[in-house]
Amino acid sequence: PLLLQKSTFVYENWTNESVKIVITDDVTGELIEVEDTIRLNGEAPFYLSNPIALDTLQTGNSVYQKSGSTVIPKPSLGLPVFENVPIEWYSEVFIREGRYVLRYELQNASGTAVAGTQGFKRLQNGVNPVRISYGMDAQNSGAYAIKTEILDATGTVLKEATTSLMWYNDDMLIDPSLLEGVLTRASFEKSWGNWEEVPEYLSMIAPLASLAERRLLMNLKESMDTARAAFYLTRFWQEKAPDQALESWMGYKRVVDQVDSEFGSKTLAGYKTQMGRVFLQYGAPSLVEERPFDGKNYPYQIWQYDRLVSSSTPTQQNQVFIFVDQELVGRQYTLIHSSALGEVKDHKWQFHLSRHSNTGPDIDATSTQYSRDNFGERISNSLIIGNQGTWFDQFNN
Numbered sequence: 001p002l003l004l005q006k007s008t009f010v011y012e013n014w015t016n017e018s019v020k021i022v023i024t025d026d027v028t029g030e031l032i033e034v035e036d037t038i039r040l041n042g043e044a045p046f047y048l049s050n051p052i053a054l055d056t057l058q059t060g061n062s063v064y065q066k067s068g069s070t071v072i073p074k075p076s077l078g079l080p081v082f083e084n085v086p087i088e089w090y091s092e093v094f095i096r097e098g099r100y101v102l103r104y105e106l107q108n109a110s111g112t113a114v115a116g117t118q119g120f121k122r123l124q125n126g127v128n129p130v131r132i133s134y135g136m137d138a139q140n141s142g143a144y145a146i147k148t149e150i151l152d153a154t155g156t157v158l159k160e161a162t163t164s165l166m167w168y169n170d171d172m173l174i175d176p177s178l179l180e181g182v183l184t185r186a187s188f189e190k191s192w193g194n195w196e197e198v199p200e201y202l203s204m205i206a207p208l209a210s211l212a213e214r215r216l217l218m219n220l221k222e223s224m225d226t227a228r229a230a231f232y233l234t235r236f237w238q239e240k241a242p243d244q245a246l247e248s249w250m251g252y253k254r255v256v257d258q259v260d261s262e263f264g265s266k267t268l269a270g271y272k273t274q275m276g277r278v279f280l281q282y283g284a285p286s287l288v289e290e291r292p293f294d295g296k297n298y299p300y301q302i303w304q305y306d307r308l309v310s311s312s313t314p315t316q317q318n319q320v321f322i323f324v325d326q327e328l329v330g331r332q333y334t335l336i337h338s339s340a341l342g343e344v345k346d347h348k349w350q351f352h353l354s355r356h357s358n359t360g361p362d363i364d365a366t367s368t369q370y371s372r373d374n375f376g377e378r379i380s381n382s383l384i385i386g387n388q389g390t391w392f393d394q395f396n397n
Helices: 185-191 195-208 211-223 226-240 245-263 274-282
Strands: 017-024 031-038 046-048 081-083 087-095 100-107 119-123 126-134 142-151 157-168 287-291 300-310 313-324 334-338
Touching (some): 087 100, 087 157, 185 195, 185 226, 195 211, 195 226, 195 245, 195 274, 226 245, 245 274, 274 300, 274 313
Antiparallel strands (some): 017 031, 046 087, 087 126, 100 119, 142 157, 287 300, 300 313
């Protein structure tokens, strides 16, 4: 199932505890219940919970009260996003006995502590709640992380925990110095490329940009200020590769040319296709399963990545992308589902691969209930996905 939020708290009662998770269907009123037992190990001298990014909502409901204040985790699809509001977080540390200190800070994308966010808390025996709020008005938009560490009396780090998040400030999308200059046509065309193609260059680098940088790229394209856009392009690569900015840009252009050759068509450049964008953003997949002919299904491909690294999301492991060609003209594959953060998700992706309707009594049914695996098909038993069915199957069977 899709994990919307993981919440972690320190617990003092060192016994095995039963846990029940109840999901309610707001339309039908149906309850889905899952029960399990948490087995607690009470031998460790201390426990540190992961920092939890908090929502700004306030409530008197006792379920959301911790240490005298409202603690509501910020809803997210794995990466909390704050827009024009302070960043607030909560954590707990349990100390069985001993002398320890908690050190905490907010780090930017490069791992450097943001000035004014560092702090220490002397820890007492028992549960130590920590609630911190950061005013971010002077900070640039981008990726940040809350980091906490337990130190012993000698200053040695014994345990650490980190929570990643995104921060947006409409007035501080990016370092203002990156837009302070302009570039002449002659100097740009001497080394960097064609002046008329600067708007296209901005589109080309979008897969490499952070979410905040993408907003800025859109603003620059709409402004029609070619001189400033050209200046930003050069600064973008100077930030990415300080010692080899021009060489990195030229190397990236060669990759874009290869992407155009592989995924492009007469009407659409390769880097503008969804396959091209994924390739440029994450690199070549670790494994590709291509099914141009699979029974009554549209042509489709499954890309699997052992490791995903991107400027717009945290590093991820073992993620898949599902592409389908429903147009059947010019190999225009559309991304219909991915397990990666920040990508489109549709757990009925197998249903959408089929050229027929797979109609049945349940409108939420997938191709795994009706007309499953017709002769010659491998939708439900692919090399990468395996014979897993779909996420809906556990509820529809």
